[in-house]
Amino acid sequence: MDPLQQLIFFVNGRKVVEQHVDPEMMLLPYLRKNLRLTGTKYGCGGGGCGACTVMVSRYNPSTKTIRHHPVNACLTPICSLYGTAVTTVEGIGSTTTRLHPVQERIAKCHGTQCGFCTPGMVMSMYALLRNHPEPTLDQLTDALGGNLCRCTGYRPIIDACKTFCKASGCCQSRENGACCLNQGINGLAELPEGDETSPELYSEEEFLPLDPTQELIFPPELMIMAEKQQLKTRVFRGDRMTWISPVTLKELVEVKFKHPQAPIVMGNTSVGPAVKFKGVFHPIIISPDRIEELCVISQDRDGLTLGAGLSLDQVKDILVAVVQKLPEEKTQTYRALLKHLRTLAGSQIRNMASLGGHIVSRHLDSDLNPLLAVGNCTLHLLSTVGERQIPLSEQFLRKCPDADLKPQEVLVSVTIPCSRKWEFVSAFRQAQRHQNALAIVNSGMRVLFREGGDIIKELSILYGGVGATTIGAKNSCQKLIGR
CATH class of the missing domain: 3.10.20.30 (Beta-grasp domain)
Structure with missing residues (x-):
């Protein structure tokens, strides 16, 4: 055996x-x-x-x-x-x-x-x-x-x-x-008086x-x-599917190089429903297991770097702690993310779904991606060739070839910058229920004013759920800058 x-x-x-x-x-x-x-x-x-x-x-x-x-x-x-x-x-x-x-x-x-x-x-x-x-x-x-x-x-x-x-x-x-x-x-x-019935x-x-x-x-x-x-990759083979669980980052990159089309599954909250309800089939699935580099948490004066393997519930707890320690002007993006994380799906899904999986899946009704995009976040990628960084931008969310992950690359971590003085970030979400429901439409909005707060210096607005991909309101932003 x-x-x-x-x-x-x-x-x-x-x-x-x-x-x-x-x-x-x-x-x-x-x-x-x-x-x-x-x-x-x-x-x-x-x-x-x-x-x-x-x-x-x-x-x-x-x-x-x-x-x-x-x-x-x-x-x-x-x-x-x-x-x-x-x-x-x-x-x-x-x-x-x-x-x-x-x-x-x-x-x-x-x-x-x-x-x-x-x-x-x-x-x-x-x-x-x-x-x-x-x-x-x-x-x-x-x-x-x-x-x-x-x-x-x-x-x-x-x-x-x-x-x-x-x-x-x-x-x-x-x-x-x-x-x-x-x-x-x-x-x-x-x-009523005299009524001795207990409620x-x-x-x-x-x-x-x-x-x-x-x-x-x-x-x-x-x-x-x-x-x-033993730090050894585990493999489970079935009649139609093979499940590969690397336990080191090096092995994960090597497996992804051998099987570039195989999805990386952490919580199965994206791949699972696609397989069950849409008939999608993957002959090979890669599932990282206890890889420390995918659970990194580091903070400096410029921002916060979070491992792609952290669950959304862990991300929520981390952001709560960071918001309590930093000045409010530096935590605008973190506060906006927290607003969505408190209503995103339910506790079970947030404990299963990973930050990296949520980002890479790029669902049309993704709650976090519009906010991460307007917040100028950076994705840290790794392959057998080496490390690479790309911005989490509208082009990435639209899967443009020159702004996307390569098939052999693995998302290792995400850097979320601190907000600056006179910068404000807002989250919007409309759904059928306050919790545990997919958004009908959502948005991430960021504005930076010039010193004094009366002239718009930068403006970025992205909407999800209104088109085939996450869409940026470029024309509106360009016309409002300088006003």
Whole structure:
């Protein structure tokens, strides 16, 4: 047996070893059909509803940290799970043992009706609590942004999950100890005098307490594997597809040179839906695994350089930290990117999708690319020939041959410059929903005024969703400069 074909990971604390892996299989059908774990539901199949949400945990041997994050099982290739621990709804509690506090509170708060979306809701909340045992309301609503429900109207689900927040209760803030339910707020009339009926469905004192020490630990065997793993490319061959996972940047470049037409897949949020819904087929897929150079984070006085392999959720956290440290005039582009990152897709997709994948895919409704383009960002490329830099410009987004990546090149990192004094950047996005919906139209806008702020010196506006590619409003910008 070829040793590179062996796949090792854990599901709900149990070791799974697959000798022959089909690279075309996603995690969702593997859980339901191979392992008979049918609590994880098949909804849309394209990462849009969250019914298939599970938690994936990874150990980073460089930082000695474990990262827990929710993912859509319908888009997660089984080959990408080498060395990870997967937790499904069956792994946190059941009626045969005992319910997990998340399950109990959603049930008692009437947060489920048909129940189809509930396992995904539970796992999104569970992943949040593994990282933040006492989350804020903003963290809570952000965590559930990628889960859709057709029955409840979300209010009872939010009520159930709010019981884990530091400031619990119906309105999060009570003035003079008075609850908004007793003040006729939120569409509820005040209780008549003498009416002793309680508006509460539950008593928080009766809930099972959340005890992080009772959760499944990350398997020590996977830590040892990560610490002692041989830096050797893993290959999984199927009947129609071959999955190649390089573990060093040098090997990645060599593999890309041998297979220039093969896509590089990090989160599978772009290639996956294209394969499933558009019939696109790739005989070879390249999936970088734990390559440190693709996760670089460096900052100097001119700007911020981010590795192309960082997830969009990691990028969001990095930008939040940078915005807090730098003066506001230097963070205009970062703030605009954050505005989009807070509403881009849902938490599951942001934890899967990479910055480099989002840029290179160049979707017509890309939220970040118009902003990155007006922000004068630079792409750092690498091939067997050497390093190269190109601007992330309108020409790049239109895939002009002289401004695009070459087939053998790999995007390693992106440099986002700091904004200058009298420079302002704005983000615009219109979609059917505030969160977890593709934009109908979006835009990135940047203007630089002359000293004093009364004359336009530079102006750049790009629109997505209004044409075949991202389009720049060149004529308008040229006529406004100098006014």
